[in-house]
Amino acid sequence: MPLVYIGLGSTLGDREQTIGAALELLAQGGDIEVATVSSLRETDPVGYEQQPRFLNGVAAIRTELEPRALLARLQEVELELGRERSGPRFGPRTIDLDLLLYGDEQIDEPELVVPHPRLTERRFVLEPLAELDSGLEVPGAGSVRAVLAGLQ
Numbered sequence: 661m662p663l664v665y666i667g668l669g670s671t672l673g674d675r676e677q678t679i680g681a682a683l684e685l686l687a688q689g690g691d692i693e694v695a696t697v698s699s700l701r702e703t704d705p706v707g708y709e710q711q712p713r714f715l716n717g718v719a720a721i722r723t724e725l726e727p728r729a730l731l732a733r734l735q736e737v738e739l740e741l742g743r744e745r746s747g748p749r750f751g752p753r754t755i756d757l758d759l760l761l762y763g764d765e766q767i768d769e770p771e772l773v774v775p776h777p778r779l780t781e782r783r784f785v786l787e788p789l790a791e792l793d794s795g796l797e798v799p800g801a802g803s804v805r806a807v808l809a810g811l812q
Contacts, residue, residue, distance in 0.1 A: 667718055668683075669753075679755070691723055693722045718789055728771075737755070760774075
């Protein structure tokens with residue numbers, strides 16, 4: 661089973677509790693094993709700044725689900741936890757689950773891009789990835805450490 665990395669974020673409600681609930685829901689089906697979770701950190705919003713600060717982290721999981729099926733599962737959990745997709749892009753949300761990396765695969769489809777297309781621009785994703793695996797390689801971009809070192 662590939663090691664898969666999921667971005668975790670929340671800006672509304674009890675953020676830490678919601679992220680914990682998302683991880684529990686993901687593990688309930690038996691086809692996802694949560695291997696480890698980074699520490700959670702408060703971060704400023706990106707893209708849409710008129711909202712509370714985010715709580716962000718990353719989970720490493722193992723799964724036999726194919727990438728599209730995993731993406732659908734992430735979206736189901738978001739809906740179950742009250743995620744609404746109306747409103748501004750990058751706006752406030754109860755939970756945000758992003759498929760960041762799926763093993764060493766590179767996928768470029770209309771509804772699914774892996775590695776996540778903005779992964780290399782976001783310190784709030786790169787730092788937790790480095791925390792979980794300091795030698796992690798991002799397919800097509802190099803090591804997480806090198807990408808982090810290149811950010812301003």
